[in-house]
Amino acid sequence: MAHEKTEYRPYLEPKGLYNWFWTVDHKRIGLMYLYSILIFFLLAGLCALGVRAELFYPGEQIVDHHGYNVLFTLHGAMMVFLFIVPGIPATLGNFLLPLMIGAKDVAFPRLNILSFWVYLLGAIVVLGSLVGPPGSSWLDTGWTFYTPYSIDSSTGVIPVTLGAFILGFASILTGMNFIVTIHRMRAPGMTWHRMPLFVWSLYSASLIQVLATPVIAITLLLLIMERVLGIGIFDAGMGGDPVLFENMFWFYSHPVVYIMILPAMGVVAEILPVFARKPIFGYRAIAYSSLAIALVSFFVWGHHLFVSGMSNWSRWIFSLLTFAVAIPTAIKVFNWIGTLYKGSVSFESPMLYACGFIFLFTIAGLTGLPLATLATDVHLHDTYFVVAHFHYTMQGGTVVALVGGLHFWWPKMYGRMFNEKMAQVGFWTLFIGFNATFIPQFIMGYQGMPRRYADYLGEFHDMHFLSSVGAMVNGLAYFIIFGNLIWAVFKGKRAAANPYGSLSLEWQTPSPPPLTNFDEIPTVTDWTYGYGDQQKA
Amino acid sequence: MISDATEVAARVDMVQIFIFGMMAFWFIACNAVLVYFMLRYRRKGPDDKVANIKGNHTLEIVWTVIPCILVLIIFYYGVVVWKDLRVPPKDEPVYEIGVTGQKWSWSFKYPNGATTGNELIVPQGTNIKLNMISSDVIHSFFIPEFRVKEDVIPSMYTYLWFNAKHAGEYNIFCTEYCGKDHSHMLGKVRVLDADNWENWEKTGLMLGEERLTPLENGEKLFADRGCKGCHSVDGAKLVGPTMLDAFGRSATFASGEAYTVDDNYIANSIKYPNNQIVAGYPANQMPSFDGQLSDSEISDIITYIKTIKSE
Numbered sequence: 001m002a003h004e005k006t007e008y009r010p011y012l013e014p015k016g017l018y019n020w021f022w023t024v025d026h027k028r029i030g031l032m033y034l035y036s037i038l039i040f041f042l043l044a045g046l047c048a049l050g051v052r053a054e055l056f057y058p059g060e061q062i063v064d065h066h067g068y069n070v071l072f073t074l075h076g077a078m079m080v081f082l083f084i085v086p087g088i089p090a091t092l093g094n095f096l097l098p099l100m101i102g103a104k105d106v107a108f109p110r111l112n113i114l115s116f117w118v119y120l121l122g123a124i125v126v127l128g129s130l131v132g133p134p135g136s137s138w139l140d141t142g143w144t145f146y147t148p149y150s151i152d153s154s155t156g157v158i159p160v161t162l163g164a165f166i167l168g169f170a171s172i173l174t175g176m177n178f179i180v181t182i183h184r185m186r187a188p189g190m191t192w193h194r195m196p197l198f199v200w201s202l203y204s205a206s207l208i209q210v211l212a213t214p215v216i217a218i219t220l221l222l223l224i225m226e227r228v229l230g231i232g233i234f235d236a237g238m239g240g241d242p243v244l245f246e247n248m249f250w251f252y253s254h255p256v257v258y259i260m261i262l263p264a265m266g267v268v269a270e271i272l273p274v275f276a277r278k279p280i281f282g283y284r285a286i287a288y289s290s291l292a293i294a295l296v297s298f299f300v301w302g303h304h305l306f307v308s309g310m311s312n313w314s315r316w317i318f319s320l321l322t323f324a325v326a327i328p329t330a331i332k333v334f335n336w337i338g339t340l341y342k343g344s345v346s347f348e349s350p351m352l353y354a355c356g357f358i359f360l361f362t363i364a365g366l367t368g369l370p371l372a373t374l375a376t377d378v379h380l381h382d383t384y385f386v387v388a389h390f391h392y393t394m395q396g397g398t399v400v401a402l403v404g405g406l407h408f409w410w411p412k413m414y415g416r417m418f419n420e421k422m423a424q425v426g427f428w429t430l431f432i433g434f435n436a437t438f439i440p441q442f443i444m445g446y447q448g449m450p451r452r453y454a455d456y457l458g459e460f461h462d463m464h465f466l467s468s469v470g471a472m473v474n475g476l477a478y479f480i481i482f483g484n485l486i487w488a489v490f491k492g493k494r495a496a497a498n499p500y501g502s503l504s505l506e507w508q509t510p511s512p513p514p515l516t517n518f519d520e521i522p523t524v525t526d527w528t529y530g531y532g533d534q535q536k537a
Numbered sequence: 538m539i540s541d542a543t544e545v546a547a548r549v550d551m552v553q554i555f556i557f558g559m560m561a562f563w564f565i566a567c568n569a570v571l572v573y574f575m576l577r578y579r580r581k582g583p584d585d586k587v588a589n590i591k592g593n594h595t596l597e598i599v600w601t602v603i604p605c606i607l608v609l610i611i612f613y614y615g616v617v618v619w620k621d622l623r624v625p626p627k628d629e630p631v632y633e634i635g636v637t638g639q640k641w642s643w644s645f646k647y648p649n650g651a652t653t654g655n656e657l658i659v660p661q662g663t664n665i666k667l668n669m670i671s672s673d674v675i676h677s678f679f680i681p682e683f684r685v686k687e688d689v690i691p692s693m694y695t696y697l698w699f700n701a702k703h704a705g706e707y708n709i710f711c712t713e714y715c716g717k718d719h720s721h722m723l724g725k726v727r728v729l730d731a732d733n734w735e736n737w738e739k740t741g742l743m744l745g746e747e748r749l750t751p752l753e754n755g756e757k758l759f760a761d762r763g764c765k766g767c768h769s770v771d772g773a774k775l776v777g778p779t780m781l782d783a784f785g786r787s788a789t790f791a792s793g794e795a796y797t798v799d800d801n802y803i804a805n806s807i808k809y810p811n812n813q814i815v816a817g818y819p820a821n822q823m824p825s826f827d828g829q830l831s832d833s834e835i836s837d838i839i840t841y842i843k844t845i846k847s848e
């Protein structure tokens with residue numbers, strides 16, 4: 001192949017929309033995914049701020065009840081389907097997977113760009129639900145589309161479910177592509193047990209994407225058929241079973257939370273050893289616990305139905321199964337912390353995010369315990385306690401890891417450094433704003449404040465007020481963080497090929513990498529985390 | 538933080554305290570070690586010596602087995618208390634009340650045939666079982682101070698039970714999103730002491746309470762049964778037509794047929810709302826109150842509607 005030494009030309013050239021849209025380069029696709037999901041993160045975030053603004057005081061402030069319901073629905077639906085499910089795999093995963101295993105691209109580059117186009121199509125169809133008068137056509141079912149409400153609702157259930165159906169294919173395409181890439185495209189010497197843990201986490205998440213997504217596709221299709229043809233599968237009036245929908249919905253949507261969190265855990269496992277200058281602690285335990293979580297995640301959906309008329313037997317069996325996910329999760333946390341032991345730890349912004357992730361994720365994981373316990377979940381179910389819990393996993397976990405990962409790999413992606421001081425300010429603003437938003441939600445949830453309430457009793461006012469103040473700080477943080485990163489792309493200092501001294505393959509090529517990643521496919525002789533061995537040499 | 542008004546609620550709190558203790562311990566333990574490592578092994582210079590540790594099998598086994606044991610304990614404790622929270626005590630009498638959830642109000646039907654709306658009236662110190670069903674979408678019946686909650690589903694009966702320790706008033710919330718006024722689907726449990734309860738069961742009145750006039754009763758029913766959430770009395774268009782100047786009003790149905798609002802029409806609209814649909818309004822929105830409101834209650838509501846006049 002390598003007949004002559006090619007001249008270095010970063011993948012960011014040639015410029016031009018056309019060259020980007022028709023590209024098959026995994027790095028460009030990763031960036032296009034990144035820009036797209038960040039736009040939806042912004043829109044969904046603004047909806048969240050609208051929700052919190054309305055809740056500063058009881059009674060109606062800025063929107064009526066229907067308007068409020070639309071806001072939290074759009075927030076949840078966009079955050080889940082358009083932002084966090086593609087999330088880390090489609091952005092960092094696309095960009096890094098081939099680089100990390102020493103390949104020139106993913107196994108099926110054309111399927112990869114197809115996935116992005118399908119994603120865009122799905123997004124457009126979802127947004128199509130906004131054509132029409134807000135009062136009667138903007139979706140108000142919650143992102144969960146529970147029947148029979150979603151059968152009766154006059155709002156845009158069909159465009160949004162159809163859009164989510166289409167988005168599912170984008171997700172399946174990416175998942176399949178990653179699985180085949182990891183099996184077939186590893187560089188010589190890159191054995192399974194030498195692979196970076198981020199790759200292991202992508203592998204586990206991809207398995208879920210491929211296996212679970214078809215179920216939501218079927219579910220949403222049945223819902224559309226129910227609305228259009230009245231087939232009577234979920235409609236109680238026709239002898240159907242509305243709770244069947246909940247079962248099918250969560251059979252997908254529980255595993256999906258692990259599509260969201262596993263890659264985030266992978267990002268953290270990459271950042272920690274680099275900044276601790278130490279091998280990752282318990283490599284195999286972390287790698288296999290990802291697979292264990294992926295497997296168990298398919299058997300716990302019933303914990304969303306603990307009070308939904310399920311038989312008492314099912315209730316305690318699902319409770320037991322749910323506790324099973326706690327174990328591999330705990331193992332991961334212990335191993336991350338162990339990685340710092342006797343290391344040489346420095347705290348550039350990516351490391352701050354990684355440590356912040358561990359801190360927030362312990363809260364996320366531990367607050368899952370009373371939700372998995374039958375006696376206590378009956379009280380906590382569908383209150384703000386749950387809202388706080390899943391925001392600690394999704395925002396405190398996934399989003400913090402995504403942002404940390406972006407800081408870590410930004411020099412690789414753009415060849416530029418951001419302003420480190422600003423990055424630290426951004427981190428602390430986010431950390432404070434986030435906790436200020438959601439700690440009050442734990443408290444009022446425990447006191448019995450139900451979720452999805454446009455109005456609330458006076459006794460909950462203090463906590464709602466605090467939470468809304470926190471949310472504004474939380475929102476501000478993202479403007480600081482992304483402002484800084486965007487500034488870096490245009491004005492940042494040039495970055496070295498390997499500014500953090502990582503041993504992983506993606507850093508052994510120029511920043512930004514050339515189109516083909518490596519001049520020559522590298523041969524791997526050691527695992528990715530040999531920081532301890534390195535110092536003797 | 539939140540009082541417990543039943544025996545079982547107090548035991549649920551014990552489980553909660555046990556778990557909170559466990560959470561606090563692990564939260565502090567993990568993060569204390571994390572922060573300690575962060576400070577203790579802070580980078581001092583480029584030539585720091587680091588330990589070349591890749592893992593430790595014994596540790597790995599220890600920190601797998603210990604959490605396993607702990608979660609099994611939590612699980613077991615949770616199931617034991619939940620059994621009592623969920624299943625009414627076997628060989629004790631239970632007083633059963635029917636509950637219907639509908640957009641956006643609760644109706645209760647008592648063994649003696651009485652009905653109430655949004656206000657659940659129960660005797661103190663008695664095992665109460667609620668048999669619940671929805672007449673439209675899924676709702677969920679939640680009494681925070683009793684630590685009980687169960688979804689209310691169309692076409693499927695669900696149940697919950699409780700035994701309130703003291704006389705008093707407690708909140709009822711709907712906790713399954715059910716549309717526009719989900720957050721106003723609120724109710725109260727009124728727990729009565731023995732004397733008061735006996736009197737209420739016989740007369741439908743609290744001790745010392747005067748019987749309402751038909752007009753007053755109609756106004757109260759209009760509010761308690763959730764009519765107000767969909768029908769304004771000031772001319773505003775909510776989910777359904779306003780009741781301002783409704784009586785005697787001439788309008789048309791979606792079918793094009795003209796009609797005039799009179800006593801019979803109102804009574805039929807309350808019992809069988811979907812027989813005719815008013816033009817410009819969605820069908821299947823108004824729940825049927827057939828069987829939930831007695832004929833005398835309906836006539837009280839009509840009396841009230843007649844008085845809602847502009848000027």
Ligand code: HEM
Pocket residue numbers: 045048049051052072073075076077079080083084142143144387391394395399437450451452453471474475
């Ligand atoms: C600025 C940060 C955020 C704020 C202030 C915020 C706030 C809120 C609020 C107030 C609700 C409504 C709760 C209710 O009425 O039940 C909500 C729901 C939700 N949020 Fe967020 N959120 C934020 C970020 C996120 C992120 C990053 C994600 C996911 C990646 C997310 C996912 C969700 C989901 C799935 C729901 C449930 C929606 C539903 O009940 O239908 N949020 N959020």
Ligand SMILES: [Cu+2]
Pocket residue numbers: 253254257300301303304
């Ligand atoms: Cu789940």
Ligand SMILES: [Cu+2]
Pocket residue numbers: 676677711712713714715716719720722
């Ligand atoms: Cu409701």
